[in-house]
Amino acid sequence: MNLIGVNPALPGISGSKKLGFFSFNGGNQPINLKPGGVYQIKVAMEEKQTLKLDVQGKVDRFANGHAGKNHSHLSTIGNSTNVKWHVCPVEKTDRQKLLQQRGCVIWITGLSGSGKSSVACALSQMLYQRGKLSYILDGDNVRHGLNRDLSFKAEDRVENIRRVGEVSKLFADSGFICIACLISPYKRDRAACRAMLPTGDFIEVFMDVPLSVCEGRDPKGLYKLARAGKINGFTGIDDPYESPLDAEIVLQCNTGDCSTPRDMAEKVVSYLEEKGYLQA
Numbered sequence: 001m002n003l004i005g006v007n008p009a010l011p012g013i014s015g016s017k018k019l020g021f022f023s024f025n026g027g028n029q030p031i032n033l034k035p036g037g038v039y040q041i042k043v044a045m046e047e048k049q050t051l052k053l054d055v056q057g058k059v060d061r062f063a064n065g066h067a068g069k070n071h072s073h074l075s076t077i078g079n080s081t082n083v084k085w086h087v088c089p090v091e092k093t094d095r096q097k098l099l100q101q102r103g104c105v106i107w108i109t110g111l112s113g114s115g116k117s118s119v120a121c122a123l124s125q126m127l128y129q130r131g132k133l134s135y136i137l138d139g140d141n142v143r144h145g146l147n148r149d150l151s152f153k154a155e156d157r158v159e160n161i162r163r164v165g166e167v168s169k170l171f172a173d174s175g176f177i178c179i180a181c182l183i184s185p186y187k188r189d190r191a192a193c194r195a196m197l198p199t200g201d202f203i204e205v206f207m208d209v210p211l212s213v214c215e216g217r218d219p220k221g222l223y224k225l226a227r228a229g230k231i232n233g234f235t236g237i238d239d240p241y242e243s244p245l246d247a248e249i250v251l252q253c254n255t256g257d258c259s260t261p262r263d264m265a266e267k268v269v270s271y272l273e274e275k276g277y278l279q280a
Ligand SMILES: Nc1ncnc2c1ncn2[C@@H]1O[C@H](COP(=O)(O)OS(=O)(=O)O)[C@@H](OP(=O)(O)O)[C@H]1O
Pocket: 111, 112, 113, 116, 117, 138, 139, 140, 143, 152, 156, 157, 160, 161, 181, 182, 183, 184, 185, 220, 222, 231, 232, 233, 234, 235, 239
């Protein structure tokens, strides 16, 4: 049975309400849902979902649109036991339609001083001017709050990237264009963040700027301190940076004479446009 335009109170039935009548199409004939029934319903914003009622007429599960998530059973996820995914009928596609864009993650990686924050900022400005919502997760800034407990030793960098990857995933799911700019020096961690997102939605941008150029800029004086042995484990000096080989976008600057952050951001905007991220 196809119910078109099920009443807006639909979210209210998920969880507890017993079998009842659901008016649809703005007050047309009510439909009697039967215990044990499985119904194709159209919820807000034309999203189709499957509504299954248990034998008592309680909502057993909603399906569709949440591939890989188990809606009906308790699960163990990491150290969290007995957790259950809670589904809300307003989904990513609905938010994307509101925003007229597609949620994704622009992951900008590169050495300290390579221009990550500058490109992130220029990109965010350009998107804003086009009426597109983005949000920047800058490594430096996130370490002022969420990740203030983390240092720069290898295992903390891994956790830093994992957390930012997870937060980026939430932003993308919200429909935002999330711009994450972190050194993210290890390939494996970047690959893990990529794997958190649907294919295509993780767009890696490599700031391909040699150490000599970054060190020449040294806006915070950190390379100088690292060379003087006053900072240990500084990326590029005595800590590794693993360049990506498969980044979607490479922004190169081999000499001190680079194109501007704005020109670089323009390339990212073109990519987003070409791949359809700037429309719903
Ligand atoms: N040891 C060491 N190595 C590298 N960077 C250091 C270090 N100590 C402090 N900083 C400052 O921290 C900024 C990098 O933070 P991230 O969170 O992006 O780093 S990482 O992704 O966890 O490697 C980085 O900022 P950016 O210059 O914007 O990259 C540095 O200013």
